Amino acid sequence: MGLMDVIYRSLPVFKGKDRLARIIFNKKIKRKNSFWIKGKGGCEYLVPNIIENVGFEIFVNGIYEQGTSDFIIKRLPSNGVFLDLGANIGAITIPVQSRRNDIRIYCVEAAPWVFEFLERNLERNEVTNVKTFNKALYYTDSETLNFYSPEEKFGKGSLSPVFTNKVIPVITMRVDTLMEEQGLTRVDMIKIDVEGYEYHAFRGASVLLARSDAPDIIFEFVDWAEAAANGVRAGDAQQILKNLGYRIYYFKETGKMKEAQEIIKTGFCMLFATKKTMN
Secondary structure (H helix, E strand, O other), X not given: OOHHHHHHHHOOOOOOHHHHHHHHOHHHHHOOOOEEEEOHHHOEEEEOOOOOHHHHHHHHHOOOOXXXXXXXXXXXXXXXXXXXXXXXXXXOHHHHHHXXXXXXXXXXXXXXXXXXXHHHHHHHOOOOOEEEEOOEEOOOOOOEEEEEOOOOOOOOOEOOOOOOOOEEEEEEEOHHHHHHHHOOOOOOEEEEXXXXXXXXXXXXXXXXXXXXXXXXXXXXXXXXXXHHOOOOOOOHHHHHHHHOOOEEEEEOOOOOEEEOOOOOOOOEEEEEEEOOOOO
């Protein structure tokens, strides 16, 4: 990477930083070849490109969604168990594990070619206590489904043909099956990003999520993505969690959380679900 890249990445986040980066690094952003980026905390990432938001944010700030990884790190108990569902290239797992090597992490990523990037990134960062699974999360096991994984928008893989018609066959797995096969007696936190298919993944985790010590969950709500999932209406993922005894909170622009009194059905927001008492 060039000196200008490193200097720009070291700058604190400021209003207009992304927009300025798109001007300064316009030619580099349009390149479609993969390359390594040295990010915050000594973490390194092989990114397929920096057109996609995941790669772009790592390139500009040295980390992807730092607020998310900071939140996970703060909430996880000592020697906790963390499930990164829809792990992509490891953009959340790697910074979390680098600062919390006491925890065990289980990464699930559906797209085979993105999974290769995940494994290379984990190897490069010499992570420990991380297991990976190249499966699609669903409410059934061992079913072959079509998966649509756009090359440029590598963070937008889905079981629906939203960004591409190029099909990759994937094998499904339930979260409850993962628990059984790995002999896990508990999970402390789940981060899930499966492009609107959270409802289906939650159905496949019904045993785990019904427990009184069920894990905290952090996930995105995007109305159009959830509405595009097979047989799902916007808000259904929140509803299944509420039915299992969870309370849902949304993150305000200030970073603080507020409990959602009703199911959120429009727009976009980051959500947090828990059965624990909140201060």
